[in-house]
Amino acid sequence: MTRDSKRFLPPEAVARISRLELQARTVVEGFLSGLHKSPYFGQSVEFVQHREYVPGDDPRRIDWKAWSKTDKYYIKQYEEETNLRCTLLVDVSESMQFGSGKQTKYDYACGIAACISYLLLRQQDSVGLITFADAVRTVVPTRSKRNHLNDILASLDAGKPAEKTDMYGILAKVADQQTQRGMIVVVSDLLTPRDSLFKGLQMLRHRGHDVMVLHVLDDQELDFDYNGTTKFEGLEAMGELTCDPRSLREGYLEAVKTFLEEVRRKCAGATIDYQTVRTSEKLDAVLAHYVNHRLGMRQSVRR
Numbered sequence: 001m002t003r004d005s006k007r008f009l010p011p012e013a014v015a016r017i018s019r020l021e022l023q024a025r026t027v028v029e030g031f032l033s034g035l036h037k038s039p040y041f042g043q044s045v046e047f048v049q050h051r052e053y054v055p056g057d058d059p060r061r062i063d064w065k066a067w068s069k070t071d072k073y074y075i076k077q078y079e080e081e082t083n084l085r086c087t088l089l090v091d092v093s094e095s096m097q098f099g100s101g102k103q104t105k106y107d108y109a110c111g112i113a114a115c116i117s118y119l120l121l122r123q124q125d126s127v128g129l130i131t132f133a134d135a136v137r138t139v140v141p142t143r144s145k146r147n148h149l150n151d152i153l154a155s156l157d158a159g160k161p162a163e164k165t166d167m168y169g170i171l172a173k174v175a176d177q178q179t180q181r182g183m184i185v186v187v188s189d190l191l192t193p194r195d196s197l198f199k200g201l202q203m204l205r206h207r208g209h210d211v212m213v214l215h216v217l218d219d220q221e222l223d224f225d226y227n228g229t230t231k232f233e234g235l236e237a238m239g240e241l242t243c244d245p246r247s248l249r250e251g252y253l254e255a256v257k258t259f260l261e262e263v264r265r266k267c268a269g270a271t272i273d274y275q276t277v278r279t280s281e282k283l284d285a286v287l288a289h290y291v292n293h294r295l296g297m298r299q300s301v302r303r
């Protein structure tokens with residue numbers, strides 16, 4: 001490692017990235033070893049299906065025979081072209097730095113993103129990363145080369161949770177920029193105004209993207225298992241509160257239940273795949289949910 005590389009990528013950062021990659025590799029390979037059949041398309045050039053032309057597609061790929069019969073524009077898809085293009089949106093706002101255990105919500109979100117990236121690149125799919133808070137922090141373009149994982153992990157490691165979340169602004173920007181339809185995976189605690197959240201998610205769906213939301217929450221945010229007088233320090237400019245948490249627990253849990261039910265219901269209504277994820281949950285369980293969803297998506301496309 002050169003002197004300049006140490007300056008911009010210190011050894012301790014390299015060590016953290018290596019641990020993250022090892023974690024992803026262990027989870028993914030351990031999980032895949034239990035699968036009897038791969039849910040993914042192969043890498044041949046066999047024709048699979050037509051799909052409707054969308055702005056941004058190369059007009060030279062229009063099937064004019066299909067147009068002459070239907071008066072609609074269609075693109076021919078081959079197996080190698082139906083491989084997934086995935087963009088990971090990882091929340092790096094200030095609230096993601098909370099953690100009651102060994103890791104913060106952002107640490108856990110990085111683990112999720114690393115595992116999904118490793119899985120996709122292993123299967124020769126394409127994956128990109130956007131980290132965000134009140135604005136886009138970093139962008140790692142969508143690529144399918146195996147060594148692309150290093151860029152994703154370095155970007156995740158560089159993230160420092162800060163600022164508020166402008167969820168609608170971020171999702172609207174992604175919807176405008178992602179002209180080619182694919183999968184968008186949002187990894188966030190969703191501590192943002194709900195109206196703007198749903199408006200942004202629905203915009204992605206209207207643009208034809210398959211959307212997944214992995215709602216990362218700390219155990220204490222879900223259980224509120226505090227005892228004795230406690231001082232709560234709000235993140236994202238929410239102030240402070242000193243109180244007996246036992247007097248608030250019932251009302252707090254009811255509010256959380258209402259919040260989760262609303263998010264789950266709105267996502268289901270917009271055909272958005274949603275999963276609440278505890279930071280104590282094993283990453284292979286999160287990965288199982290992702291793979292099962294993707295398998296179902298692939299099967300529905302083939303019908």
